[in-house]
Amino acid sequence: MSKKVLIADDEELVRNYVRRALAGRGWEVTEAANGAQALELAGRCGFDALVCDLKMPDMRGEEVIKRVRQACPAMKIVAITGSVSDIKAPLAPGVQADGFLIKPFGIDEIRDLLEKLTKT
Amino acid sequence: MTSKANILVVDDEPQIADMISSALQLYGYSVQTAMDGEQGVAKVGANKYDLAIMDIQMPGMDGITALGEMKKLDPEIEVIIATGHGTMGTAIESLRKGAFDYLHKPFEIKELLKVVERALEKRKFNDITRAIFSTVKPEEQLRVIIDSVTRILKAEESLLVLPGRDGQLYIAVSDGLEDPGAAASRLEMCSRIMDAPAETSKSAVLSENPAGDKRFAGVSGLGGLKSSLFLPLREDNKPVGLIVISRLEDETYFTEDDMQRARIFASLVSLALRNSSLYRQLQETQGQLIQAEKMSALGQLAGGLAHEINNPLSGILGLTQLVMENTDKAGQNYADLKDIEKAVFRCKKIIVSLLSFSRQEKTHLEPVNLNEAVEETLTLCARQMELQHIKINRRLAPGLPMVNADFQQLMQVFLNLFTNARDAMPDGGELTISTALDGNGGRQAVVAEVADTGGGISPEIAGRLFDPFFTTKAVGKGTGLGLSVCLGIINRHNGAIKVADRPGGGSAFTLNLPAL
Numbered sequence: 145m146s147k148k149v150l151i152a153d154d155e156e157l158v159r160n161y162v163r164r165a166l167a168g169r170g171w172e173v174t175e176a177a178n179g180a181q182a183l184e185l186a187g188r189c190g191f192d193a194l195v196c197d198l199k200m201p202d203m204r205g206e207e208v209i210k211r212v213r214q215a216c217p218a219m220k221i222v223a224i225t226g227s228v229s230d231i232k233a234p235l236a237p238g239v240q241a242d243g244f245l246i247k248p249f250g251i252d253e254i255r256d257l258l259e260k261l262t263k264t
Numbered sequence: 265m266t267s268k269a270n271i272l273v274v275d276d277e278p279q280i281a282d283m284i285s286s287a288l289q290l291y292g293y294s295v296q297t298a299m300d301g302e303q304g305v306a307k308v309g310a311n312k313y314d315l316a317i318m319d320i321q322m323p324g325m326d327g328i329t330a331l332g333e334m335k336k337l338d339p340e341i342e343v344i345i346a347t348g349h350g351t352m353g354t355a356i357e358s359l360r361k362g363a364f365d366y367l368h369k370p371f372e373i374k375e376l377l378k379v380v381e382r383a384l385e386k387r388k389f390n391d392i393t394r395a396i397f398s399t400v401k402p403e404e405q406l407r408v409i410i411d412s413v414t415r416i417l418k419a420e421e422s423l424l425v426l427p428g429r430d431g432q433l434y435i436a437v438s439d440g441l442e443d444p445g446a447a448a449s450r451l452e453m454c455s456r457i458m459d460a461p462a463e464t465s466k467s468a469v470l471s472e473n474p475a476g477d478k479r480f481a482g483v484s485g486l487g488g489l490k491s492s493l494f495l496p497l498r499e500d501n502k503p504v505g506l507i508v509i510s511r512l513e514d515e516t517y518f519t520e521d522d523m524q525r526a527r528i529f530a531s532l533v534s535l536a537l538r539n540s541s542l543y544r545q546l547q548e549t550q551g552q553l554i555q556a557e558k559m560s561a562l563g564q565l566a567g568g569l570a571h572e573i574n575n576p577l578s579g580i581l582g583l584t585q586l587v588m589e590n591t592d593k594a595g596q597n598y599a600d601l602k603d604i605e606k607a608v609f610r611c612k613k614i615i616v617s618l619l620s621f622s623r624q625e626k627t628h629l630e631p632v633n634l635n636e637a638v639e640e641t642l643t644l645c646a647r648q649m650e651l652q653h654i655k656i657n658r659r660l661a662p663g664l665p666m667v668n669a670d671f672q673q674l675m676q677v678f679l680n681l682f683t684n685a686r687d688a689m690p691d692g693g694e695l696t697i698s699t700a701l702d703g704n705g706g707r708q709a710v711v712a713e714v715a716d717t718g719g720g721i722s723p724e725i726a727g728r729l730f731d732p733f734f735t736t737k738a739v740g741k742g743t744g745l746g747l748s749v750c751l752g753i754i755n756r757h758n759g760a761i762k763v764a765d766r767p768g769g770g771s772a773f774t775l776n777l778p779a780l
Contacts, residue, residue, distance in 0.1 A: 155575045161582030199571060226574030247578035248612055251585045
């Protein structure tokens, strides 16, 4: 059974290549274009992993991660950001992302990280 | 020169006006006359006079009123009032209105000349003081002072002697010292005076016939000096330099009056020296502020920009790699895609270093031994240096006080400086790191110098060296941010960083950090 991942980023360009990179490795990928969508989709805990941008127009990614983390403790969460100043954000209390990638990241980086996190 | 002074004689009695003007002309002054107060004031409005000699009782506008009007037109003009049957009262009133002095008629020509001379001298002093303080450039101030002192004291030679950075006395400004050989003898005299606390505590030291003066026993080359006047300059009760005013053969000795004038000059020089050091500090601070401003503006820009750029950059990278997966590795397309990928990584590197200097990172200050920071950094790059045939010279002063610093950030600074030095010496050379204590100027500082034997820094680029993105390295080799990062760090440490060409070639960066 293929693993499911939700990718939340307002940048279509980023969602596009992340989706294709992961789909090529057998992931079933769903996309969210903003924070509210991400919460709605992830809130049902139907994903093995969430890849979440920290800077989205409607809501900070930390907030999304916090709520998903509370609702679905088993879900693996990877924070992604284009801003190095966000470097400590994923580690903040309550956020505690499982992984963190700074843009620009390559396709192998996201593949390897997710595979490592969801290995059973 | 006194012969060039312009004098206006205002008197309603033509014979008196004529008498005064011919007497003054005889002594080389250039004189004009006016018949009454109105005419006198009009002339002052139209021409530049150094001095007016004015009768007090005239038809129409009287002398006292005219005096006030003249001072309004030309505040610098000196006025001598001549009173025919004047009372003490009018004389005093004229002084109150700004007259330099008054003369009772009938007066002797000798008397007149004396007062005129004194008035012109005061005038000259005022002019000089104004000249001195109208320029803020310290070197110019000192030059004006020394040139004037020679003139006013009718001397042939004036010097300002100051201790240099190494403590050795040198002639900072001189007037009338033509023979370079004489400089050594003058400096030797000065060091004798400077070494004698009994002398430097005086406001003036006079030596008549220095060649025969036992204080200068053994100093050669003093034969030409008739008399020399030394004025010790003091700051915070410490001797900080000397003014030497000398008359050569066939001149009269310095009088008590001369000494008095010379003391005034000495105090002007002290003031100018103080100004000069304040001016230098001001300029340095201004430079640092401008640099800090530039960096903080760029930092804000960079922070916002990075996020905007990193998103599309991430897209370029990811998509490129996706296409590469479906491309024949042997073809040109694959090679092109590989280049795009590399270009993205280069951009990423630039952005990271840009951010690393724009980030308002907390600086963790703790007592740090600067020598240790140097040593640790050297350990990191010793191997690189060896590979590039660069010899490392350590001249680290033992027992330096600690500095309040962030050890990691200091290492970052040194690493940057060492790397730049290495890149400046592609064919090998020497890297010399010296540390020292600088106690000059009251506050103690620890100084580190990183010097290379590379090509040096041309004056055109020296001013831009610390500008963000300024680089002389080949495209892709440097981001041009290294030195701006260093500057940012050193600024946060309340220190200073400077660069200078070394006399023997190469360049030297100097760090200055306040000592604990």
